[in-house]
Amino acid sequence: MLRAFCAIFSLAVAAAGWYYMFYSRAASRLSGIEDAHVNSMRIWLRKINGLLMFLLAISFFAGFFAVDLDHPTRMTAFVWLAVCGLVLALLALGLVDLRLTWRLRMADKNVPPSQPDVSDEFPVDRHS
Numbered sequence: 001m002l003r004a005f006c007a008i009f010s011l012a013v014a015a016a017g018w019y020y021m022f023y024s025r026a027a028s029r030l031s032g033i034e035d036a037h038v039n040s041m042r043i044w045l046r047k048i049n050g051l052l053m054f055l056l057a058i059s060f061f062a063g064f065f066a067v068d069l070d071h072p073t074r075m076t077a078f079v080w081l082a083v084c085g086l087v088l089a090l091l092a093l094g095l096v097d098l099r100l101t102w103r104l105r106m107a108d109k110n111v112p113p114s115q116p117d118v119s120d121e122f123p124v125d126r127h128s
Contacts, residue, residue: 006064010057017053020046034104042100049093056086 027043034042059082067076 003064006060010061010064012057013060014054014057017050017055017057019050020053021050024050030104033108038100038103042097045093045097045100049090049097052086052090052093056083056090059083059086 024046027039027046030042031039059079063076063079063083067073067079069076
């Protein structure tokens, strides 16, 4: 049962990485409200994250099926250190993306709201 779960988990992580790398368009949708250079960096970061997720899935699979966990060797240590390194890299790039999103929100709050058109407002009854 555990082996099946590990295989399904590795496949799910690989599918998520593949989608994130090739099909996700969420970052490109921000091009209208974000600086072009920052947006291209965000798109690049997300594609690299997708690649790292795909490599993480391969490393998970290798860690569960290619090495002997009952009799660990140096290769077992290398595979699981690679898993740890990939998780840390994913976390770091995710935090950079989060920082870019935070900057975008702060820039949006610093823009003064435009004056609403008076003709678009409903009349206010001041006597009620």
